[in-house]
Amino acid sequence: MTPKAGPARSARPGRWPWAVLLGHALLVQLLTFVLRPTTTYRAIELDLPRALLGALSACFAVAPLVLAIPSGAVTDRIGERAMALLGSVFVLASALVLALCGHSPAALVGGSVLLGVGHLCSVIGQQTWVANRAHGADSDTAFGRYTFAASLGQAVGPVLMLLFGGRHAIPDTQAIFTLACSGALALVAVSALITPTSRDPSDGAHRQRGGTVRLLRLPGLPRALLTSCVVLAAVDITLVYLPALGSERGIAAGTVGALLTVRGLASMASRLFLGRLVARLGRRRLLVLCTMLSAASMAAAALPFGTAALAVFVALAGFGLGVGQPLTMSWLADAAPRGARGRAMSLRLVGNRAGQVVIPSAAGALAADVGAGGVLVATAAGLAGVGYAARTLPVDRPASAAVPAPPTGRRGAAPRRRRPCRARRCR
Known part of the structure; x- marks a missing residue:
């Protein structure tokens, strides 16, 4: 006997995978919005030239400009969890460099570059995960919740500086960098819990057809x-x-x-x-x-x-x-x-x-x-x-657009149904 087919699995992931992904997004933004201003305060603490402050900001942004397109292609090949984990490791490396060697301008620049790369890899992994899990009307709600979690992290991050001398002109930067190392370790642990998206055998063909130039022609x-x-x-x-x-x-x-x-x-x-x-x-x-x-x-x-x-x-x-x-x-x-x-x-x-x-x-x-x-x-x-x-x-495509319409004749009417042939040659 042929065994009965079990109930089809829902295409939507459960609450736990979404909670992990949103927690990862919150932590990445929180750490970024703690480390960036604290790096600026450390530069002021070291009495570095004001021009270096702009260079630190540029170091964070320039690396993603150069690496964004290759990172997207790599994410499509290795998966979202691997890319998010790689980004978390870069964020941890940035926090360690700033905490251990952050008393030199070179370390501040290097930490900013590592943070920019880590933020880029994490964000691309997160957004690709959401894009592969939610489609149609669900994608609007999914990306709304994702950006809400990111905004929450951006709002909470600077507030944490109040705990370390935020009422003074310059907070305790060393304590903040040390705390960021602990937060980055937690980020790496959360990355390992992200549920990877199932790989489809046809993804390779889509990657070949989905080059950058073809995407821009959409x-x-x-x-x-x-x-x-x-x-x-x-x-x-x-x-x-x-x-x-x-x-x-x-x-x-x-x-x-x-x-x-x-x-x-x-x-x-x-x-x-x-x-x-x-x-x-x-x-x-x-x-x-x-x-x-x-x-x-x-x-x-x-x-x-x-x-x-x-x-x-x-x-x-x-x-x-x-x-x-x-x-x-x-x-x-x-x-x-x-x-x-x-x-x-x-x-x-x-x-x-x-x-x-x-x-x-x-x-x-x-x-x-x-x-x-x-x-x-x-x-x-x-x-x-x-x-x-x-x-x-x-x-916007209506939900019914996914169902193909019946073929129509010249004037839009459904084609006539052919009558069965009763002639002897058709028997």
């Missing part, structure tokens, strides 16, 4: 990459020029810090409820509306309103900016073929890093003439431009 992909790039650059600009705007208007530093917290919380809220928003409005419409909302809010924030109105505009801008990143991730996850999603995510990271270098630099040159308010207006114009361009992204 309908709407350049516009999606441009939207992601400008949105992330706009987030960086708010972090730099909102304090500058407060200084111009005489707003207290504590109030400006509260405004930045409001922006971060609004972005986290939009990501937490992203799946419901997409179900109600659709992916393309939501991306256009939220990008335009952030553009209008940033332009309004540059006008001479009171602090209460400024808080409202900052919250609306944060809500809109929080949607752009996970939506472009989910769109790329659905557009890229299986076996090439790591490379698609690396393309997005390259665009983001390039935008973080070019756009804020142009904003800095502009600020000398028009001030912080003018920079916010120029950023709003850029957001409005990419929001308008996002109108032509491919329309």
